[in-house]
Amino acid sequence: MIKVLEERKNQIYTKGKDTFDFACDKHSVAGSVSQRACVFCGSRVVLYPIADALHIVHGPVGCAAYTWDIRGSLSSGPELHRLSFSTDLRENDIVFGGEKKLYSILNELIDKYKPKGVFVYATCIIGIIGDDIDAVCRKLEKEKNIPVLSVHSEGFKGTKKDGYRAACDALLKLIGTGSTDNISRFSINILGEFNLAGEAWMIKEYYRKIGIEVVSVMTGDGRIEDIKKAHGASLNVVQCSGSMTGLAKSMKEKYGIPYIRVSYFGIEDMSKALYDVADHFSDNPEILKKAKDLVTNELSSLLPVLQKYRKTLSGKKAAIYVGGAFKAFSLIRALKIVGIDVCVAGSQTGTKDDYALLKDMCDEGTVILDDSNPLELSKYVLEKNIDLFIGGVKERPLAYKLGIGFCDHNHERKISLAGYEGMLNFIREVHASIMSPVWKFAPRNSASRGNTSSDAIQTSKCAGADCSPEACSSCGKF
Amino acid sequence: MNKTEKKHEVTQNACKLCTPLGACLALKGIKGAITLLHGSQGCSTYIRRYMISHFREPIDIASSNFSEDTAIFGGNSNLKTALTNIIKQYNPEVIGIPTTCLSETIGDDVNMIIKEYISENEDENLPEFITVSTPSYKGTHIDGFHETVRSVVSAVSGHPGEKSVNNSRINIFPGMVSAEDIRHLKEIISDFGLDYIMLPDYSETLDGQLWTDYKNIPEGGTSIDKIREMDSSAASVEFGKSLDGTESASRILSERSAVNTFNTGLPIGINETDKFMNILSEISGRGIPEKYLSERGRLIDAYADAHKYIFGVKAALYGEEDLVIGLASFLSEIGIIPVLCASGGNSGRFSEILFKAVPDLSPDETSVYSDADFSDIEEQIKFLKPDLIIGNSKGYSISRSTDIPLIRTGFPIHDRIGGQRILHLGYRGAQQLFDKAVNSVIEKRQDSSPVGYSYM
Numbered sequence: 001m002i003k004v005l006e007e008r009k010n011q012i013y014t015k016g017k018d019t020f021d022f023a024c025d026k027h028s029v030a031g032s033v034s035q036r037a038c039v040f041c042g043s044r045v046v047l048y049p050i051a052d053a054l055h056i057v058h059g060p061v062g063c064a065a066y067t068w069d070i071r072g073s074l075s076s077g078p079e080l081h082r083l084s085f086s087t088d089l090r091e092n093d094i095v096f097g098g099e100k101k102l103y104s105i106l107n108e109l110i111d112k113y114k115p116k117g118v119f120v121y122a123t124c125i126i127g128i129i130g131d132d133i134d135a136v137c138r139k140l141e142k143e144k145n146i147p148v149l150s151v152h153s154e155g156f157k158g159t160k161k162d163g164y165r166a167a168c169d170a171l172l173k174l175i176g177t178g179s180t181d182n183i184s185r186f187s188i189n190i191l192g193e194f195n196l197a198g199e200a201w202m203i204k205e206y207y208r209k210i211g212i213e214v215v216s217v218m219t220g221d222g223r224i225e226d227i228k229k230a231h232g233a234s235l236n237v238v239q240c241s242g243s244m245t246g247l248a249k250s251m252k253e254k255y256g257i258p259y260i261r262v263s264y265f266g267i268e269d270m271s272k273a274l275y276d277v278a279d280h281f282s283d284n285p286e287i288l289k290k291a292k293d294l295v296t297n298e299l300s301s302l303l304p305v306l307q308k309y310r311k312t313l314s315g316k317k318a319a320i321y322v323g324g325a326f327k328a329f330s331l332i333r334a335l336k337i338v339g340i341d342v343c344v345a346g347s348q349t350g351t352k353d354d355y356a357l358l359k360d361m362c363d364e365g366t367v368i369l370d371d372s373n374p375l376e377l378s379k380y381v382l383e384k385n386i387d388l389f390i391g392g393v394k395e396r397p398l399a400y401k402l403g404i405g406f407c408d409h410n411h412e413r414k415i416s417l418a419g420y421e422g423m424l425n426f427i428r429e430v431h432a433s434i435m436s437p438v439w440k441f442a443p444r445n446s447a448s449r450g451n452t453s454s455d456a457i458q459t460s461k462c463a464g465a466d467c468s469p470e471a472c473s474s475c476g477k478f
Numbered sequence: 479m480n481k482t483e484k485k486h487e488v489t490q491n492a493c494k495l496c497t498p499l500g501a502c503l504a505l506k507g508i509k510g511a512i513t514l515l516h517g518s519q520g521c522s523t524y525i526r527r528y529m530i531s532h533f534r535e536p537i538d539i540a541s542s543n544f545s546e547d548t549a550i551f552g553g554n555s556n557l558k559t560a561l562t563n564i565i566k567q568y569n570p571e572v573i574g575i576p577t578t579c580l581s582e583t584i585g586d587d588v589n590m591i592i593k594e595y596i597s598e599n600e601d602e603n604l605p606e607f608i609t610v611s612t613p614s615y616k617g618t619h620i621d622g623f624h625e626t627v628r629s630v631v632s633a634v635s636g637h638p639g640e641k642s643v644n645n646s647r648i649n650i651f652p653g654m655v656s657a658e659d660i661r662h663l664k665e666i667i668s669d670f671g672l673d674y675i676m677l678p679d680y681s682e683t684l685d686g687q688l689w690t691d692y693k694n695i696p697e698g699g700t701s702i703d704k705i706r707e708m709d710s711s712a713a714s715v716e717f718g719k720s721l722d723g724t725e726s727a728s729r730i731l732s733e734r735s736a737v738n739t740f741n742t743g744l745p746i747g748i749n750e751t752d753k754f755m756n757i758l759s760e761i762s763g764r765g766i767p768e769k770y771l772s773e774r775g776r777l778i779d780a781y782a783d784a785h786k787y788i789f790g791v792k793a794a795l796y797g798e799e800d801l802v803i804g805l806a807s808f809l810s811e812i813g814i815i816p817v818l819c820a821s822g823g824n825s826g827r828f829s830e831i832l833f834k835a836v837p838d839l840s841p842d843e844t845s846v847y848s849d850a851d852f853s854d855i856e857e858q859i860k861f862l863k864p865d866l867i868i869g870n871s872k873g874y875s876i877s878r879s880t881d882i883p884l885i886r887t888g889f890p891i892h893d894r895i896g897g898q899r900i901l902h903l904g905y906r907g908a909q910q911l912f913d914k915a916v917n918s919v920i921e922k923r924q925d926s927s928p929v930g931y932s933y934m
Contacts, residue, residue, distance in 0.1 A: 005563055028519055030543045030556045031563030038520025060579050060614040061489055062496025066524035088489035089615050105488040124518050124580040155518035156544035374538055375567055378692035393527050397536040401689045443690045
């Protein structure tokens with residue numbers, strides 16, 4: 001029986017059963033196996049897709065090794081972001097400091113790769129040995145005449161969200177340094193879209209079709225020059241709420257650019273993301289008209305296909321555990337279209353408002369979790385007897401061990417799930433995950449059908465002390 | 479150019495992982511064990527994710543979860559809270575506690591904190607605690623792996639007088655090999671009529687079956703009680719020439735309890751497997767079982783069938799030093815020239831051990847590269863133009879850009895299914911590697927042939 005830690009009880013809520021007094025935004029409990037990463041991870045994932053920048057991780061080798069080529073973020077040009085650079089600090093560097101090494105490495109790398117900008121990520125140890133990476137960055141910026149930005153992402157200084165903040169601070173330093181000449185009035189930045197499997201390209205194309213110019217995507221297929229002129233856009237469109245809302249708020253304060261929150265997952269949210277932008281530019285009715293045409297056109301081919309899937313998937317049950325809560329909302333809506341109910345929903349970094357909204361969206365009995373761990377997740381997955389788990393790499397084996405279908409909705413995936421095309425990909429994957437015949441062999445499923453795995457195959461009987469290798473494969477003696 | 483030194487200060491596309499990862503892997507081979515990394519949350523999560531992408535099994539690694547306060551005032555209270563929470567949730571038999579760069583640098587005395595914790599909780603039924611010092615700025619994952627094995631043995635051994643020597647049992651320290659390798663070793667040892675204590679044994683914990691109910695700690699692994707009996711085994715067999723003469727687990731057993739040690743290379747290929755078989759034969763007093771003689775015979779038959787395709791073929795190898803040495807030994811016995819032997823590790827003795835272990839290699843033909851990263855390896859491959867690349871999946875980008883086939887071995891295999899089931903060891907492992915190597919060469923020739931023969 002799995003016990004929920006006392007310290008975590010108010011981070012779990014069952015709709016209709018508990019009163020809603022939900023805790024979140026907390027440091028993870030020591031000794032629980034949190035699915036979260038650290039501050040560094042938050043910064044690294046946000047900035048990673050900037051393809052013409054050199055990203056160097058200042059610290060011992062692990063942090064860089066574990067994030068080498070980690071996201072499926074595509075680039076239409078340079079691929080410098082796919083290389084992993086580490087100062088690989090050794091014992092001597094820890095004793096005598098790593099500033100000189102950092103300087104000398106960057107001096108060489110900038111000349112070799114001629115990046116348009118550099119991001120220097122501080123890891124745990126930098127915060128302890130006290131390297132002044134800001135000073136190194138300033139010096140190089142002057143000498144090399146490119147932006148060299150420090151990212152204060154020491155792992156222990158908060159949670160993944162603080163890492164998002166550190167990344168946004170670095171972006172904010174870039175924004176406003178480029179020319180905004182020739183930018184259309186009907187223009188947007190897309191924030192929090194990382195071009196996994198080319199999703200940003202697809203979304204940009206939708207916006208182009210309805211007459212909207214995309215000034216910059218932060219950070220999918222990102223370029224330093226585009227980010228520098230992002231302040232020239234008329235509207236910020238924020239997807240992936242967790243990582244980029246802070247930046248949108250700062251840009252509103254500093255440049256007076258309003259922002260809206262959208263999601264590109266699922267047909268309802270995708271359509272809304274187009275309509276909301278069209279509404280913002282309501283003085284140009286042509287945009288709304290084009291948006292309507294686009295949506296109608298896409299839906300007319302998509303909906304009949306989804307209907308077919310609905311026939312087999314209707315009534316299935318799903319669990320969702322994702323990084324940011326905003327994605328969970330989209331997934332719940334997208335799954336509803338094919339008749340799948342979400343019975344367990346959680347996120348690593350949701351806010352109080354997110355969870356309140358999540359609660360309102362879910363049916364009675366749904367379990368909502370903040371900063372959960374494998375034991376809790378498996379407990380509720382089993383209690384709710386779900387058919388599909390949607391999460392990231394760390395949740396995948398948990399689902400598979402229990403004979404449950406799984407969809408990767410994390411940043412390592414290679415299939416686009418955004419937009420209309422992505423909705424179809426997503427439902428196809430959901431269908432393949434749930435309907436695969438292999439689950440019939442899972443012991444949990446055969447047990448529930450009253451047919452234990454030992455009934456299905458003839459296992460040889462062990463004769464105890466007298467057993468022989470020919471007769472026995474079960475006692476472990478042979 | 480036979481021995482190349484690191485030219486750049488930067489590490490670009492590391493061919494190594496940090497020390498705590500090796501510790502986490504080794505600890506998965508102990509029954510009822512859970513790992514608690516003493517450091518930031520990210521260390522646990524990154525290592526979990528990295529290992530899960532290879533093994534595709536649930537891998538729970540807890541964290542003492544440092545905050546800014548912890549970094550300033552020390553990890554004492556976080557570590558104790560973490561221990562209590564783990565015991566409550568997982569009820570483990572063993573908690574392994576590797577350190578990280580963070581906890582090492584602030585100077586946390588983990589052993590002392592554990593002592594305090596034990597005395598504060600003396601009424602509780604506490605698990606066994608194994609502490610390992612694994613600062614990530616010192617050594618690589620393979621050092622963390624060996625250090626963990628050593629720490630476990632050091633923590634529980636040293637009571638030889640209490641038990642009489644068991645002449646039909648050996649200790650086996652396989653090193654960092656695949657789950658399938660471990661299963662095969664067990665089979666071989668058992669076929670010699672010997673019992674064994676394997677450390678680590680993650681053959682089930684990291685390559686298990688589906689479950690009916692969620693298991694907090696997967697089944698499998700060698701129990702601490704078994705490891706305690708290592709003192710009274712007939713001998714220790716330790717794979718890895720790089721461990722010879724170092725303060726390894728088997729050395730501890732030999733010093734404390736006079737357990738005879740056999741250090742030998744990873745049994746890859748006929749020559750090195752013969753050595754291992756002979757050791758087992760010597761300990762057990764039995765001849766090599768017929769089953770292995772016929773496997774060996776079939777392997778030689780295959781060598782004969784295919785020798786023409788591979789003679790003089792050049793291969794680039796990378797990975798942990800001992801794996802590279804084992805593979806080099808295998809390749810040299812089939813006529814493939816390992817033109818590059820690279821490792822991200824740096825024992826300081828790689829080149830010396832390699833040429834001693836594989837006398838057929840010539841420094842004129844084989845470049846040895848320690849402390850290498852994948853940018854160094856790529857540079858060498860572009861210069862040496864091998865026909866095959868042999869190593870883990872992280873060399874894929876080089877294989878792709880140079881159009882040289884990659885034979886996946888070792889850890890990690892992140893871009894294929896079944897990394898945990900790759901068999902490297904024994905005659906059987908050599909057979910599989912051999913078929914793969916030969917067929918890669920044939921396939922390349924067939925694909926690039928203008929004719930497209932259906933016979934080769």
